[in-house]
Amino acid sequence: MVFAIIYYTFVLLFAGLTYASVEGRIPVVPRLQYLVVLGLSLISEWPLPVIVLKIVLINIASLLGVFRGIIPQLFYIVDLLNMIGLVVIFIDADEARRAIEQAIKSYSDQRELPSFTSETFWQRMVNPHFVPQNVFQYADIGYATHSEKSEATKNDFEQVNYLTLDVYARKDISRSTSKPVFMYIHGGEWIRGDKASPYPLIRHLAEVGWVVVSINYRLAPISFYPSQLIDAKRALRWVKQNIEHFGGDPKFIAVAGDDAGGQIAAVLALTPNKLEYQPGFENVDTSVKACVLINAITDLVGEQNSWISDYFSKKIAGRQTKDITFLREHSPLHLIKEDPVPFLVFHGDRDTSVPFKSSSIFVEEFKKNCKAEIQFIPIPGGHHVYNLFSSPRSHYQAIGVEQWLNHIHSEEGNGDYAWVSKEHDFSD
Incomplete structure (x- = not known):
């Protein structure tokens, strides 16, 4: 019974x-x-x-x-x-595979994404927690200064534990030639989430030769926004000053994030060297070379995210009332300028948490006002946190991100993709 x-x-x-x-x-x-x-x-x-x-x-x-x-x-x-x-x-x-193949065909290395007949496809399906064996993780590295850690403990002693990051790199990485860097900011509505979340994208990029950094940041409501943005810029400072020790190139850093992490990543990319967001390290260059968004929150004001204005103002930023000026200052949609870095935007077409249309509007406004490259790839069948799971859809996306970043890296005058590892053939 x-x-x-x-x-x-x-x-x-x-x-x-x-x-x-x-x-x-x-x-x-x-x-x-x-x-x-x-x-x-x-x-x-x-x-x-x-x-x-x-x-x-x-x-x-x-x-x-x-x-x-x-x-x-x-x-x-x-x-x-x-x-x-x-x-x-x-x-x-399989619809996601075709959508991504079509989107990247103009600059891809003509690699066929794994299909139902691919060994790689089934390897990832049979083992949902698939982790490449040739990738090493350097965990829980502190990125804040002593004074910044002391400041963080004023709100809650455990907040200092969030000022850490992980570095992922191939075990056989050569430090004679610096590799481009990918910094990822996790999502979770600014109140939850962790850098250790098993995003397939992080592990895939490390496997093919990128040096990947996944960061934590202090969470609301114990630490009110913009603490999260400031922490991300502190992590970027650490990357620029230390990533060479891990084989990374501090001159080429791409930033990415999903959900609230996407908002932080986009604002970071669109506000380089803005002094109010880098207290105590105003002289550090906080610019990046590219930005990747996944189901990101790009508008804290508009009708597409009607629920979020009060939520962000009061619970996340700790303000008494809805502050439209403040919301605009931290909405990627309202920070678009003439000369931003290139953007790659993904959004699941079945996302019920962050409206799919909000990313469409962001991309349209970007194209109207900017000369920089932007590409929008809708993900058929993708729900809000599809990218968290080791699945065909998330691995197709990871390969798409890899191809686009290689393209941007090459456009920056870094030659072809010869540095990328060909040891793992994803087409089988």
């Missing part, structure tokens, strides 16, 4: 998530919204492991005699239909 209740609960839960994943509609569940968003992305990115779990549960239920009677058999039929839906979701991931 107990297992029957567990089985029925799982059937209803996964059926609801599968339907919502396909339809791109999210149920409103107060206090559990983050878990619902995570569940939708899990279903859309890991459909095969979910199918395996369902087969195991069905076999156990059958052995225990759960399917005796009309109602249990109806649940069984719903479960079978659910698995068919999961197969459709799995096949849907």
Whole structure:
């Protein structure tokens, strides 16, 4: 009886998530919204492991005699239909492959992205926590000065633990020739998240020869914004001063982020050397060479993100009322200028947390006002945190980012991509 209740609960839960994943509609569940968003992305990115779990549960239920009677058999039929839906979701991931191949074909190295017939594709599906074996992680490196750490402890002693970063690099990296650097800023609505999140993008870029830095920053509401932006610039300062020791090139740094981390990354890229955001290190160059955004929050003011104005002003920035001037000053959409760095923008077309249209508007405004390159790649079937999971969709995106960054690196006068490792052939 107990297992029957567990089985029925799982059937209803996964059926609801599968339907919502396909339809791109999210149920409103107060206090559990983050878990619902995570569940939708899990279903859309890991459909095969979910199918395996369902087969195991069905076999156990059958052995225990759960399917005796009309109602249990109806649940069984719903479960079978659910698995068919999961197969459709799995096949849907191939749309992302075609979209990215089309987007990068003008500057790619003509590498074919892994398909259903690729060994690489199945390697990542069978092992959802896939981590390249030739990448080494230098963890928990502090990037703040002693005085900055002392200041951080005034709000909460543990805040100093967030002023750290990880460096990822190939174990066989040669330090005779500096490699370009990729600095990633995690998302989490400015209140959660961690640099150790298993983003496939981070590991892929390190595997093919980039030196990758993943940073933490102090979280709201213990540390109010713009502490998060200032911390990101402090991390960038550390990278410029120290990354050569890890084989990285401090003269070529690209910054990236998703969700709130995308907002921080974009503002960092669009406000180089702005003194008010780099207190105590005003003389440090905080410019970067490129910016990559994934499901990023680009407008804190507009109608597309109507919920966020009050949330950001009061909970994240600690202000008593909604401050439109302040919101505009920290909205990437309103910071676009004539000579920014190149941008690459991804957005899942089923994102229900950050509206897909907000990225479209950002790209349109960028093209109207800037001479710099910008590329927008919609991700078919992508939910809000699809990039967090080791799945075909996230790995297609990782290869797309790699190709675009190599293109920008070459455009900067750094020659071709000869420095990139060819040891791992992703096309198989």
